[in-house]
Amino acid sequence: MPVGCMSQPTLPNFQRAKPFVKWVGGKRSLLPELLRRVPAQFKNYYEPFVGGGALFYTLNNKGIIDIGGGGQAFLSDVNFDLIITYQVIQRDPEPLIAKLREYAAKHNKGYYYHIRSQHQLDDRVEIAARFIYLNKTCFNGLWRVNSKGEFNVPIGSYENPAICQPEDLRACHVSLQAVEITLCDFCDIAPCTDDFVYFDPPYHTQTSSGFTKYAQDDFGEGEHKALRDLCRCLHERGVFFMLSNSDTPLVRALYADAPFRIEVMQAPRMVNRNPTGRGAINELLIRNYGKETDGE
Ligand SMILES: C[S@@+](CC[C@H](N)C(=O)[O-])C[C@H]1O[C@@H](n2cnc3c(N)ncnc32)[C@H](O)[C@@H]1O
Structure with a gap:
């Protein structure tokens, strides 16, 4: 795993x-x-x-x-990123889970800053995956943006951050129906x-x-x-x-x-x-x- x-x-x-x-x-x-x-x-x-x-x-x-x-x-x-993420989870969490698995496998300091630099994503699943990944791995789970609206929080120091929690996302999916x-x-x-x-x-x-x-x-x-x-x-x-x-x-x-x-x-x-x-x-x-x- x-x-x-x-x-x-x-x-x-x-x-x-x-x-x-x-x-x-x-x-x-x-x-x-x-x-x-x-x-x-x-x-x-x-x-x-x-x-x-x-x-x-x-x-x-x-x-x-x-x-x-x-x-x-x-x-x-x-x-914006939070609401897109809610909507992605509401619609279908599986593509998001797959992306988060990929991010979890690649996670390290360089990868964090690579994902952090992707400020202009169009794909909703990628926006949601980036949002959750950064939230789980950044310093203190802060969401802070600069004057251009770009997320600028440094990486946190977690040994094994829980980046992908499929059952939690599926539970949210069910709860968010309707x-x-x-x-x-x-x-x-x-x-x-x-x-x-x-x-x-x-x-x-x-x-x-x-x-x-x-x-x-x-x-x-x-x-x-x-x-x-x-x-x-x-x-x-x-x-x-x-x-x-x-x-x-x-x-x-x-x-x-x-x-x-x-x-x-x-x-x-x-x-x-x-x-x-x-x-x-x-x-x-x-x-x-x-x-x-x-x-x-
Ligand atoms: C204290 S937090 C909410 C915490 C939430 N109750 C929880 O349990 O996680 C405040 C929220 O207000 C949002 N916010 C800030 N300004 C807002 C506005 N003008 N209208 C709606 N939401 C806003 C922020 O994005 C943030 O998610």
Whole structure:
């Protein structure tokens, strides 16, 4: 078996889907707290900053999103390569698995920088394979691009990175059936009454040392204000929403008034340019429904 190509025992696919990438701000550590606070009933599910999609997979694995029973899931993000990868996995993961096997067999430092330099690929499977390969082998699983939109993270130091995980990709394929996956800005979603939206935007940071750059455009104070305004509109429309963000004075001020309810959580922060910036920090969970201290 090629190095980095891990086969795992086959389990019922639908119940074991999990993020196919490591993602900055991934929500796996906070999942139990998030799950407790999901509305008891909702119609459609929206995740407009989907990233790795940890909450989506968990809800879908548990049958909480009623896909096929009248409910739909809408996943979106502005990261082009990420969304192409979701769409490739949704359609047919096998060509992608074959490509990743090839990349895993060839993986070394020179090969990493060769693949990294391929900024203008046209083939969707190659875009997806490059995206997963770089994510699994780059420093800290970061996705950072320069001003031209070119990925520029150096190689990480992993002994045997898990580049190709066929069963995980097949599980994601099953979980993503009947899901609408779109490349779009968070402002462009259109949920209706009784739908549920989980917002996990890039964290607001007060200093320039914090990591907030995921795609070509920064997510700054203006975007955080626009997100708050969208939340107000959604509330008026009868949409449930839950939002995660860092505990900063700006975020507290934006959501200080009704209908917003703020709770403080402790979240391990995985990526920060300054190694001393890692560790448990406070994160805010903001909702427009339920009690202040527990789920619906
Ligand atoms: C904190 S991460 C989401 C993490 C995700 N919940 C997870 O579990 O992996 C933020 C995401 O927002 C996306 N993003 C940044 N600006 C955006 C925008 N204006 N509209 C939609 N998505 C955006 C980034 O590409 C990134 O995937």
